[in-house]
Amino acid sequence: MVRQPDSGTRSDTGPRRRKASRAWYLLLLAPFVGVLWVPFFNSIEPSWAGIPFFYWYQFLWVLISSAITLIVYFATKDDPAGGE
Amino acid sequence: MAHLNWVALAIFVLLFGFVTWLGFIAARWRKGDLDLLHEWGLAGGRFGTVVTWFLLGGDLYTAYTFIAVPALVFGAGAIGFFALPYTIVVYPIVFVVFPRLYSVCKHNGYITAADFVRGRYDSSGLALAIAVTGVVATMPYIALQLVGLQVVIGAMGLPTGGFMGDLPLIIAFVILAAFTYTSGLRAPASIAIVKDVLIYLTIIIAVIVIPTQLGGYAKMFSAIPESKLLLAPPTGASFGAYSAYATLAFGSALALFLYPHSMTGVLSSSSRTVIKRNAAFLPAYSFLLGLIALLGYMAIAAGVDKLPEFAAGFKQYGTSFTVPALFLHAFPSWFVGIAFAAIGIGALVPAAIMSIATANLFTRNVYKEYFRPDCTPKQEATMAKVVSLVVKVGALAFVIFLPLQYAIQLQLLGGVWMSQTLPAVLISLYTRWLHRTALLIGWIAGIVSGTWMVSTLGFKGSVYPLSLDGLTVPGYAALYALAINLIVSVVLTWVFNGLGVGRGRDATESHHYHV
Numbered sequence A: 001m002v003r004q005p006d007s008g009t010r011s012d013t014g015p016r017r018r019k020a021s022r023a024w025y026l027l028l029l030a031p032f033v034g035v036l037w038v039p040f041f042n043s044i045e046p047s048w049a050g051i052p053f054f055y056w057y058q059f060l061w062v063l064i065s066s067a068i069t070l071i072v073y074f075a076t077k078d079d080p081a082g083g084e
Numbered sequence B: 001m002a003h004l005n006w007v008a009l010a011i012f013v014l015l016f017g018f019v020t021w022l023g024f025i026a027a028r029w030r031k032g033d034l035d036l037l038h039e040w041g042l043a044g045g046r047f048g049t050v051v052t053w054f055l056l057g058g059d060l061y062t063a064y065t066f067i068a069v070p071a072l073v074f075g076a077g078a079i080g081f082f083a084l085p086y087t088i089v090v091y092p093i094v095f096v097v098f099p100r101l102y103s104v105c106k107h108n109g110y111i112t113a114a115d116f117v118r119g120r121y122d123s124s125g126l127a128l129a130i131a132v133t134g135v136v137a138t139m140p141y142i143a144l145q146l147v148g149l150q151v152v153i154g155a156m157g158l159p160t161g162g163f164m165g166d167l168p169l170i171i172a173f174v175i176l177a178a179f180t181y182t183s184g185l186r187a188p189a190s191i192a193i194v195k196d197v198l199i200y201l202t203i204i205i206a207v208i209v210i211p212t213q214l215g216g217y218a219k220m221f222s223a224i225p226e227s228k229l230l231l232a233p234p235t236g237a238s239f240g241a242y243s244a245y246a247t248l249a250f251g252s253a254l255a256l257f258l259y260p261h262s263m264t265g266v267l268s269s270s271s272r273t274v275i276k277r278n279a280a281f282l283p284a285y286s287f288l289l290g291l292i293a294l295l296g297y298m299a300i301a302a303g304v305d306k307l308p309e310f311a312a313g314f315k316q317y318g319t320s321f322t323v324p325a326l327f328l329h330a331f332p333s334w335f336v337g338i339a340f341a342a343i344g345i346g347a348l349v350p351a352a353i354m355s356i357a358t359a360n361l362f363t364r365n366v367y368k369e370y371f372r373p374d375c376t377p378k379q380e381a382t383m384a385k386v387v388s389l390v391v392k393v394g395a396l397a398f399v400i401f402l403p404l405q406y407a408i409q410l411q412l413l414g415g416v417w418m419s420q421t422l423p424a425v426l427i428s429l430y431t432r433w434l435h436r437t438a439l440l441i442g443w444i445a446g447i448v449s450g451t452w453m454v455s456t457l458g459f460k461g462s463v464y465p466l467s468l469d470g471l472t473v474p475g476y477a478a479l480y481a482l483a484i485n486l487i488v489s490v491v492l493t494w495v496f497n498g499l500g501v502g503r504g505r506d507a508t509e510s511h512h513y514h515v
Helices: A010-036 A053-075 B006-028 B037-045 B049-060 B063-108 B113-121 B124-155 B162-183 B184-216 B217-222 B240-256 B260-267 B272-281 B281-300 B309-328 B334-370 B375-399 B402-421 B435-456 B475-501
Strands: B464-470 B471-476
Touching: A010 A053, A010 B006, A010 B063, A010 B240, A053 B272, A053 B281, B006 B184, B006 B334, B037 B260, B037 B334, B037 B375, B049 B063, B049 B113, B049 B162, B049 B184, B049 B260, B049 B272, B049 B281, B049 B334, B049 B402, B063 B113, B063 B124, B063 B240, B063 B260, B063 B272, B063 B281, B063 B309, B113 B124, B113 B260, B113 B334, B113 B464, B124 B162, B124 B260, B124 B334, B124 B375, B124 B402, B124 B435, B124 B464, B162 B184, B162 B375, B184 B217, B184 B281, B184 B309, B184 B334, B184 B375, B217 B281, B217 B309, B240 B402, B240 B471, B240 B475, B260 B334, B272 B281, B334 B375, B375 B402, B402 B471, B435 B475, B464 B475, B471 B475
Parallel strands: none
Antiparallel strands: B464 B471
16 A cells, blocks of 8 residues: 655644644734724714714724634634644 | 503514513423523523524623613713724634633533632632622623613503502513523523514614614714714823723723623533634624614704603603614604514513523522532522522612612622622633632722722712823723732732742643633
8 A cells, every 4th residue: 555645744734733823813903903092093084975984993893803703713723722 | 651652562562472482482492401500500501603692692782782872872972882892802802712711611510700710729718709799790780671671661651650660570570580490591592582683673774764764874973063973082181082982992891701691601602612603703793782872873863852752751761761762753663662672672681691690600609609518409400590580589679669870880880890800710711820819809909999999980980080190091990990900919929929828729620721
């Protein structure tokens, strides 16, 4: 039986993959910066469809942070123990 | 109220009847032995992603939320919108931190946060502090749900004074108490599905129909004075509304999942994956909450507070009457019935879960810990059922006999107190370095300082103007108290570790946090 080499042995991709996984969690800091830095968005302009910036910006961050959480969820799905 | 809104009332009663039936048959859903506390109080931990989404949604976004957030926006403007950033930043925290809590609790059979603290630190005193905080902070919250129910009942034209006025509330309470007793957590979980569907329906229609009536979103926003529409920018001497807004959002986010009812919702999930997925999907409710907040502005633009037919309502309920008035003004009676049922049912779900969570805490961490360590599982479950009843009776009595102000003030303090359990509950998930006695003293420091800060505000608000060398930083008192709590905990940990004061035995192991 001919043994085919793996695309990478387990011990090879293991720690490297775990390290890459951990970095994904940093993405989760984005919502904090986005909606807690108040001076940035406390204005009416640029308004959209008559809605002041202050409001549509925060609504947008609901969608962005939800998307970020999903991305991090899929990216760290195989992360066995590290980083959780 | 001038006249009785028959159509709205009929629909309201119909929907209420439906969820009552649902609450009772829920006992048979995903069947389990309801004489076990784990089954009654956590539904056996069987809830998958979708059910958990409905349950937590119904749990966290309560009738009080739907009444109070628009009321705040209506009265104070942009600052009321902090509910949105608050419910945005809470979910990354849930995603990262709560799977760990879930795993360690499942592995060790813990059903409350105090159980975890007890196991981690081998300190029944610290666990008791956590349990008592949870119980005391949740009680006014239950009362406020009943208040939310009271407002919509009054808005339908039912008499509000005397015994006749309290009767609908008592009836609703009896129904709530009965199905909670029989079905435990399965009852609010099943009803939450109905409630959330109704709420989404109501709000989506409201935010399309009402602005259309007002002539469009642009027109609606232009009717709001700029002083309300935006936060007041900082002056030279004070960070003003900016720091208040950010700290209210951040501080509230830290505390939300520490509340017993959030903990119960999380621990009833079937796996840590369910929690992570919900961290991504629950923000749908945050979007909804933002839309609900905008109802406050729609009410201003529609001028409902100036309409004579609502004068009595505003007089009786203050700004809490904002949403009922707006709906009565904008919608036909049958839709008002649906909307009010959504809010009313939206009171039942969290009230049920909060009373179950409180019962879990008392039964495990007071009754079993101090009074009957060798009670049988059936005795434990029965005790919890009785306690949940007592808690609800207490909340009802509070609402009927005491002025509304008290419940609101206690709820304000409750938020400050709940935050003080963060070091013992959340930091402990990552390290056991903090000393148990230091944590207890830190908790006391946080409670005392937080309560003092709120008292200086006359118990009317929770934004404390911290004075730093001439500069004023208004911030959420809970966050300042938490800072004091952490400093005390860290400093005393150094001291106690140095002195070799006993640290007790850790019942958990590192792999428990990942299972």
